[in-house]
Amino acid sequence: MFSRKSKPIVERCESDVNTRLRLKYAPYYRVVDLADGVNIVVEGRPMVMMSTNEYLGLSRHPKVVAAAKRALDQWGASACGSRLANGSRAYHVELEEALAAFLGKEACHVTSAGYLACVCSLSSLIQRGDVLLVDPSIHSSLWDGALLSGAKIERFAHEDMDSLAKTLEHLDPKQAKAIAVDGVYSMEGHIASLPRLCELAEQHRATLVVDDAHGFGVLGRDGRGVCDQLGVTERVDLIAGSFSKSLASTGGFVAGSKALIEYLRSSSRQIIFSAAISPAAAASALAALRVIQEEPQHRERLWANHRHLCGILDNLGLDYWQSPTPALPIVVGDKEKCYWMWKALWDEGFFTIMSIAPGVPPGKDMIRSAVTSLHTKEQLDRFGEALKIAMKKAGVKPRA
Numbered sequence: 001m002f003s004r005k006s007k008p009i010v011e012r013c014e015s016d017v018n019t020r021l022r023l024k025y026a027p028y029y030r031v032v033d034l035a036d037g038v039n040i041v042v043e044g045r046p047m048v049m050m051s052t053n054e055y056l057g058l059s060r061h062p063k064v065v066a067a068a069k070r071a072l073d074q075w076g077a078s079a080c081g082s083r084l085a086n087g088s089r090a091y092h093v094e095l096e097e098a099l100a101a102f103l104g105k106e107a108c109h110v111t112s113a114g115y116l117a118c119v120c121s122l123s124s125l126i127q128r129g130d131v132l133l134v135d136p137s138i139h140s141s142l143w144d145g146a147l148l149s150g151a152k153i154e155r156f157a158h159e160d161m162d163s164l165a166k167t168l169e170h171l172d173p174k175q176a177k178a179i180a181v182d183g184v185y186s187m188e189g190h191i192a193s194l195p196r197l198c199e200l201a202e203q204h205r206a207t208l209v210v211d212d213a214h215g216f217g218v219l220g221r222d223g224r225g226v227c228d229q230l231g232v233t234e235r236v237d238l239i240a241g242s243f244s245k246s247l248a249s250t251g252g253f254v255a256g257s258k259a260l261i262e263y264l265r266s267s268s269r270q271i272i273f274s275a276a277i278s279p280a281a282a283a284s285a286l287a288a289l290r291v292i293q294e295e296p297q298h299r300e301r302l303w304a305n306h307r308h309l310c311g312i313l314d315n316l317g318l319d320y321w322q323s324p325t326p327a328l329p330i331v332v333g334d335k336e337k338c339y340w341m342w343k344a345l346w347d348e349g350f351f352t353i354m355s356i357a358p359g360v361p362p363g364k365d366m367i368r369s370a371v372t373s374l375h376t377k378e379q380l381d382r383f384g385e386a387l388k389i390a391m392k393k394a395g396v397k398p399r400a
Helices: 010-015 019-025 061-077 083-087 090-103 116-124 140-149 161-169 194-203 259-266 279-294 297-316 335-347 378-393
Strands: 034-036 038-041 045-049 107-111 131-134 152-155 177-182 208-213 238-242 252-256 329-333 353-355 365-369
Touching: 038 131, 045 378, 061 279, 090 107, 090 252, 090 279, 107 116, 116 140, 116 177, 116 208, 116 238, 116 252, 131 140, 140 177, 140 208, 140 279, 161 194, 177 194, 194 208, 252 259, 279 297, 297 329, 297 378, 335 353, 335 365, 335 378
Parallel strands: 131 152, 131 177, 177 208, 208 238
Antiparallel strands: 034 038, 038 045, 107 252, 238 252, 329 365, 353 365
8 A cells, every 4th residue: 555645735735724714704705596686696595796896787788698699609609719829700809899999099909817918918018127117906917917027026105106206216217117007996996096107107118007997887988997087098008907897798808009919919828828708708798898888877877876885884984995986995904803794794685705914905904895787775775784783793983
């Protein structure tokens, strides 16, 4: 008989404290058995989803569903190949041209995940020997792209343009450099200071990359995003985004000049070695893009609900960083209290997400909530009552 020798990596995984805690308290990977908009069923129990990214509620829109079904009938389930090799299809080009025109950019490339779009926007565009300046609150996908690039990474304080300016001033003016930010920081709900970022990028000849996953579809003219809302689309070099928020699909995109997009098609491992986005995902994203432009009532309901929920949070004395976006962080500031508040909301029938350190900075532990066009005022009012109960159970006091 062979004796089993210990394997350090396997042992490390088996004894991991964070995994054990996650399995014990089970705040994540909760399985939804049925879903109809924000009305869901978990373990046979009806609940209201208060943490979805489906801001405009289009995943069951008749036009979106019909487009996905037609694409399946016409093209099958998958292209079964990468775009570079044998996976490019007419529906990819149609979607890319529509996105580029909508965003006001020369060209666009769609990827099979929003994560891949953000990774490729930095991992190939920026190279070893370059300097990449990042806001520390950027999404993990941008962080992974930054690390893969091999560039020297310089952090500037979150949304602190003076910090960025000082960092830029100390760099070699001849050195190639780029700046990477989120258009909307989904945890904080903050909107990036893009006009000032553009000024600094132009002053120091830095390429500016913006992940607008959470602004696309809800901000700007007809939902063209945060760059459009702040009037800087032409000054931002590359816009990355995701289909899994307002477009109610799966996939992502990068949009910019024709030269930048073609360079990524030649150089990005995430593009070259990934299977192309599926027919149904592409068709549903394109249909949702058309709905966004043709049916403004979805955004109008979203912002009416946003105002209503912000009023509830204000009346309760909860800190949500006065987020001007659908992402509404309920800041608790204590890991243990955050858990008990999440648990109380769960018990009251509301699905939220707990975000604690190290996922957020220490002392910024929060309940990640979001409002959509599908929520009713009655649901939001009940959420407010549930928050009162949760605050009491968790020992969370209103702000002074």
